[in-house]
Every structure is written in C-alpha cells, then in structure tokens.
Amino acid sequence: MTEAVERLTKKSEDPSRWYLDLIRMAKLADYGPVRGTFAIRPYGYAIWERMQRDLDDRFKATGHVNAYFPLFIPESYLKKEAEHVEGFDPEVAWVTRAGREDLEERIAVRPTSETIICDFYSRWIHSYRDLPVLINQWSNFVRWEKVTRPFLRTTEVLWQEGHTVHATAEEAREETLRMLDVYKDCFYETLAIPVLTGIKSPSERFAGAVETFTCEGLMGDGRALQAATSHDLGQNFARAFDITFLDENQERVYPYQTSWGFSTRAVGAVILVHGDDRGLRLPPKIAPTEAVIVPIWRGKNKAEVRKEADRLYSELKDSGIRIEADFDEEHSPGWKFNEQEIRGIPVRVELGPRDIEKDQAVLVRRDTGEKEFAPRKGLPERMRDLLEDIQKNMLRQATDFRDANTRSTEDYEEFKEIIAKKRGFVVAPWDGTEETEQKIKEDTKATIRLLPFEREEGTDPVSGKPGKTAIFARAY
RNA sequence: CGGGACGUGGCGCAGUCUGGUAGCGCACUCGGCUGGGGGCCGAGUGGUCGCCGGUUCAAAUCCGGCCGUCCCGACCA
Numbered sequence: 291m292t293e294a295v296e297r298l299t300k301k302s303e304d305p306s307r308w309y310l311d312l313i314r315m316a317k318l319a320d321y322g323p324v325r326g327t328f329a330i331r332p333y334g335y336a337i338w339e340r341m342q343r344d345l346d347d348r349f350k351a352t353g354h355v356n357a358y359f360p361l362f363i364p365e366s367y368l369k370k371e372a373e374h375v376e377g378f379d380p381e382v383a384w385v386t387r388a389g390r391e392d393l394e395e396r397i398a399v400r401p402t403s404e405t406i407i408c409d410f411y412s413r414w415i416h417s418y419r420d421l422p423v424l425i426n427q428w429s430n431f432v433r434w435e436k437v438t439r440p441f442l443r444t445t446e447v448l449w450q451e452g453h454t455v456h457a458t459a460e461e462a463r464e465e466t467l468r469m470l471d472v473y474k475d476c477f478y479e480t481l482a483i484p485v486l487t488g489i490k491s492p493s494e495r496f497a498g499a500v501e502t503f504t505c506e507g508l509m510g511d512g513r514a515l516q517a518a519t520s521h522d523l524g525q526n527f528a529r530a531f532d533i534t535f536l537d538e539n540q541e542r543v544y545p546y547q548t549s550w551g552f553s554t555r556a557v558g559a560v561i562l563v564h565g566d567d568r569g570l571r572l573p574p575k576i577a578p579t580e581a582v583i584v585p586i587w588r589g590k591n592k593a594e595v596r597k598e599a600d601r602l603y604s605e606l607k608d609s610g611i612r613i614e615a616d617f618d619e620e621h622s623p624g625w626k627f628n629e630q631e632i633r634g635i636p637v638r639v640e641l642g643p644r645d646i647e648k649d650q651a652v653l654v655r656r657d658t659g660e661k662e663f664a665p666r667k668g669l670p671e672r673m674r675d676l677l678e679d680i681q682k683n684m685l686r687q688a689t690d691f692r693d694a695n696t697r698s699t700e701d702y703e704e705f706k707e708i709i710a711k712k713r714g715f716v717v718a719p720w721d722g723t724e725e726t727e728q729k730i731k732e733d734t735k736a737t738i739r740l741l742p743f744e745r746e747e748g749t750d751p752v753s754g755k756p757g758k759t760a761i762f763a764r765a766y
Numbered sequence: 767c768g769g770g771a772c773g774u775g776g777c778g779c780a781g782u783c784u785g786g787u788a789g790c791g792c793a794c795u796c797g798g799c800u801g802g803g804g805g806c807c808g809a810g811u812g813g814u815c816g817c818c819g820g821u822u823c824a825a826a827u828c829c830g831g832c833c834g835u836c837c838c839g840a841c842c843a
Contacts, residue, residue: 306837314777325834381842402843435842436767447843496843504843516843553843586802624803631803642802652802735839766843 298632300567305511310440312561316570316633319440326438326445330554333633334441336578337557338448342428344480344575345450345552348472354424354452359407361430365396367405371530374404377497381433399432404498404523404549407453408531415455418537421545422465423455441558442515442766449553455545457537459524462546463501466522469550470503473518481556482573482685483507483563484692485517486715486761488740493724496549500524506739506761508692509562512713514739514763517559520550563688570634571656573684574677577636581606581673583615584626586642599641602651602669606639609670611677613639631656636680637673657684702751705762709734713764719748719757726752736762 298315299308313319318334321327330338346356362385369375378401385397400406411423428450435443452469456462470487477485485505495502499521507517527533528544537543564571574580583603587595599615606613614635616626623640630638640652649666653673657680664672695714699705708716720726720738729752731737738760750757 304837310836321835323834377842431843433842437841443842449843519843551843555843584802588801589799592801619801622801622803622805624801624805626804627802628804640802644802 298567298569301510301565302567305562308565308567309558309561312565312569312632313440318557318561318570321440324445326435326443328440328444330448333578334557337560337572337576338554340576340578341476341481341552341556342450345472345476346426346428348476349426349450349452352424352468352472354426354454356427357425358427358429359403359410361400363398363400363403363406365398367409368398370405371498371527373526374498374530378402378433381435383432383434400429401431401433402549402551403427403429403431403451403453404527405531408527408533408547411453411455412531412533415533415535415545417535418457420535421455421457422461424452424465425454426450426452439558441554441561444554447553447555449551452548452550454548455528455533456547457535457545459546462524462548463522466501466503466520466548466550469548470505470518470520473505473520473550473552476552477505477507477517477556478685480573480575481560481563482575482681482688483517483559484685484689486692486740486742488742488761490519490740491720491727491738491760493727494738496521498523498526499549500526504740506763507559507563508695508715508763509559509766510565510691511562512695512764514715514765515555515559515562516739516765517556518550518552521548523547523549564684565634568628569632571684572634572636574636574681577634578612579614579633579635580612580677581614581637581639582626582630582635583613583639583641584623584630585615585617586623586640586645588643591643595641595643595646598646602639602641602666606670606673609674611670611673627654637676639673655680657687700749700751705730705751706734709736709762709764715739716762717759718762719746719750720760721750721753721755721757723753726750730762734764736764739763739765 299311301308316333317331319328319330322329382401383399385399386393415423430446430448432446435445438444454465456465474485474487477483485507487505490502490504496519501522503520504516505518507515509515525544525546527547534542534544561570583599585595585599603613603615627638634656636656638654645651650663651666651669652661653664653676654661655676696717697708697714698717700719705716705718727738739762741760745758748757
C-alpha cells in the first residue's frame with residue numbers, strides 16, 4: 291500500500307489521532323481561530339443536513355412545528371431557575387460590551403434556550419385551549435468548554451431543541467418518552483447506531499429537569515457517548531417563569547414541560563462507530579453520495595468508456611440514487627478508490643472496457659469490501675438492494691460490536707478489570723446512592739450512563755447492598 | 767484548571783543541541799506520457815520559522831514572557 295493511505299493513523303493504534311486525521315482527510319471540518327470553534331466543511335455539513343431532514347420529518351410527523359428564539363438571554367432570566375443557573379454557569383459566554391458602551395446587564399449567549407423560551411411561553415399561554423405547545427427550533431448554542439474536539443465537544447454547537455408545554459404531568463412524560471423514541475428510531479434506522487435508552491441517574495440529570503432520558507451509543511474504542519437527551523421538566527420552569535393557564539375547571543395552574551435535543555455531536559458518533567482503518571464508512575441513508583462511478587479507461591478507448599459511464603450515470607440518477615461520477619483525468623483509479631473510501635461512500639461502481647464488453651459493472655461495497663460483477667441490465671434495482679443491505683449490515687455490525695462489549699458482573703474486581711482492559715458497557719446492580727456512583731467514578735473513571743427501563747434486582751458490587759441494574763461505561 | 771509533548775509553505779516533518787543564504791516528502795500550477803488499488807518524467811508557485819520582547823555584527827536556533835494545539839488527569843451535550 292502507498293504511503294498516502296498509511297498516513298491515516300490506524301484506528302486501533304491511536305483512536306484519538308485517527309479521529310482527527312479522518313476529519314481532516316475526509317474534509318469534514320477544520321479548526322477555527324477561537325479555541326473550540328470549527329468550520330463544518332461542505333461534506334460534513336451535507337451529512338448533518340441529511341440528519342436534520344430525517345429528524346425534522348419525524349418531528350413534523352409527531353405534530354411539532356419549527357420556530358426561532360433569540361440567541362441572547364438576559365442574565366436575570368438565566369438566574370430564575372436555581373439548579374439551571376448552577377448547572378450552566380461555569381460555561382456561559384457573556385456579552386458585557388456593545389459598540390463603545392458597557393451594558394447595564396450582562397447578556398448570555400444561549401447555552402440552551404429553556405429560559406428565554408419560557409419567557410415567551412408565559413406570554414403566549416393563557417388557557418388549556420393553548421395547549422399543548424409543540425415547538426422545535428434548529429439553532430446553535432455556545433458553551434465554553436475546556437477540552438474540545440471536532441463534533442464531539444465544541445464551543446459552538448449546531449443542534450435542535452424541542453420545547454413543549456402540556457396540561458398534565460402524564461402528557462409531558464408521554465411526550466418526553468415519545469421524543470426519546472424518535473431519537474432512538476433515527477439512530478437505529480438512519481444512522482445505524484444501536485443506542486441504548488434509559489434514565490439518567492440524578493447526578494447526570496439535566497440542570498432543572500425532573501427526569502432525564504438518554505440515548506447512549508458505544509463508540510469503536512469502547513467508550514460511551516451520550517448521543518441525544520430528552521427531559522421531563524415537570525413544573526420547575528413553569529413556576530420559575532410564571533407560566534400559568536386556566537384549566538377546564540377555571541383554575542389557574544402551572545403546566546408541565548419537556549425539552550429534548552440532538553446535536554452535531556451525532557456526526558462524531560457516526561465517525562466513531564462506523565469508521566475503520568481506511569476511513570469513514572457512512573450508512574447509505576445519511577451518505578450525501580451513495581455511490582460513485584469510477585471509469586477505467588485507456589487512451590484508446592477513453593471516449594467509449596466515457597460515453598458508457600455517462601449513460602450509466604444518467605440511468606442511476608434517474609432512478610433516484612445519489613450518484614456521482616469521477617471523471618477526473620489527473621488521478622488514477624486506485625487513487626480515486628482510496629479517496630472515496632476515506633470519504634465513506636457506500637458503493638463504488640467501476641466501469642471499464644472489460645465490463646462494457648461483458649455488459650456489466652463492478653460494484654464494491656464500502657462496509658465489507660466485497661466486490662461483485664453486476665449485469666448492466668437492472669443495475670439500478672440491484673444498487674437499491676445493495677444499499678439497503680449495507681444499511682442493515684452496518685447496524686448489524688455495530689450491534690454485534692455493542693453486544694460483544696457489554697458485560698455483566700456483580701464482582702467489583704471484575705468490574706474494574708473490564709473497565710480498565712476492555713471498556714465497553716458494564717451491566718451491574720446499583721444501590722441507588724451517590725456514594726457508590728462516586729466511588730466507581732473515582733476508582734475506574736466509569737460513570738452510570740443510564741438506568742434501563744427494565745431493571746433486575748441484584749447486589750451492588752461496591753456496597754454489597756441490594757441494587758438494581760445500571761449501565762456503566764467510560765464516556766466521552 | 768494541573769502534568770507532559772509540540773508549534774517551521776495547505777498537510778506531514780528535518781534543521782534548533784553546536785547562531786552564519788530556510789530544506790525534504792506530499793499537495794498545488796504547467797507540459798507530456800499513463801490509467802482494473804494512491805503511476806512516471808520534466809519545469810514551476812508558495813514560508814516575516816506561533817506572537818511579543820531580550821542577547822548578538824548576525825536568531826528558526828540562545829534567554830524571558832504570552833498564545834495556541836495535542837495527549838494524560840478534574841468539569842460538561
């Protein structure tokens with residue numbers, strides 16, 4: 291193999307460096323001048339756009355509408371919900387000066403929008419007839435992080451945040467879980483990432499929430515990543531912002547709220563879950579380009595191959611496949627193969643003189659590297675099937691990896707051993723106290739990623755007291 | 767925010783110890799031959815050596831400060 295390929299650090303050797311190499315080489319993002327800021331380059335943004343569209347469709351299908359709220363939040367608003375301020379205070383960026391004047395009141399650049407949206411809701415909601423409010427916004431937020439990595443932890447983040455208001459606690463809880471499922475479906479069906487879902491322990495709960503639910507993915511290096519969260523806010527914010535409505539009994543009461551978010555961090559998750567030593571691997575559903583045609587030509591038959599490749603391109607494009615053709619004459623086919631593997635394009639279509647002669651094309655799938663000679667006739671249909679199979683297979687591979695790296699134990703020595711040497715998810719009973727949670731974190735750096743919905747009784751490996759299932763892992 | 771490493775064309779690096787005309791590979795531009803796994807030959811473009819100050823006839827190189835990045839730890843989606 292040539293040196294250019296070798297320059298992508300092996301995933302197994304140094305996952306951290308591999309990740310950064312890959313992002314640069316696949317042109318997904320580039321560093322900005324202010325620490326933790328990044329440009330999302332066109333290819334990376336195209337992946338995000340596909341995720342956006344998928345989620346947005348799911349939001350619309352569940353009755354939500356989009357809106358947009360201000361980026362700037364007065365300090366006084368942020369302070370209204372006590373736990374909320376405390377949680378976000380260390381990472382809020384403040385505007386204290388505008389033009390040539392100092393501001394009377396500091397203005398926060400939103401670290402999340404609960405407070406400003408609640409202010410509007412207190413003006414918009416008067417009656418039970420105004421409920422439920424089911425609003426989502428696509429936006430950005432700023433959190434001044436100390437350690438940053440492209441997509442996974444950045445100073446400015448693109449995301450969506452849903453903010454809903456309901457008449458009853460039951461409805462709000464239902465909504466919280468509905469949106470958790472929406473995320474879960476998106477991860478499984480579209481991103482091919484088999485996330486686990488469950489409840490956050492109190493210490494990991496969103497600042498100001500009654501209950502936080504999470505989607506947790508297992509990355510290729512055995513560390514967990516919180517990929518999306520859905521919060522049941524109860525009446526905490528309604529009380530703080532004085533959101534009230536007259537119910538059917540003519541009584542003035544506080545409504546119940548939820549919020550839920552999914553960010554560009556998911557792009558990082560896709561890279562970490564699916565990428566390999568050759569580069570990125572994209573599930574077809576979020577691949578901006580599903581397949582690329584590489585013509586194989588020699589001087590004498592260039593025109594003929596070009597003509598046939600053009601025909602094939604049109605045919606595939608007309609059938610709805612997101613197809614590209616690489617007619618660049620500077621690079622050799624081998625160069626193009628490698629380039630497309632780094633970019634994670636699901637299928638490569640080779641077309642050369644021998645193929646034209648045999649009335650076929652060569653299909654090579656990125657997920658397994660398998661090569662097949664497909665008859666020219668019916669190629670669009672074959673491609674469709676192949677793409678579907680790749681999508682399924684990538685979910686299967688990721689699920690196998692997750693299952694192979696999920697281990698149960700009630701023995702603390704074994705627990706520590708697993709986290710230290712193998713990582714992955716560890717399933718163990720937890721006695722529900724912050725002390726044992728803290729001790730495990732100190733000993734192993736592992737945290738409770740979630741409490742499953744179905745929990746079994748057992749013995750907490752640390753305290754020896756009765757406990758119920760929790761899932762631990764070292765997290766990003 | 768602590769411990770360590772590193773900042774030299776777009777990327778990866780050498781040169782720094784021992785001060786003396788800024789180099790290499792890749793990328794990029796032009797020409798030609800090539801083309802089924804990162805091809806070959808030739809000719810070119812591109813750098814105030816992270817920033818500020820000091821020492822010196824002379825600083826990428828020595829000294830001081832600052833900034834940034836990466837890795838390992840404490841906090842977070």
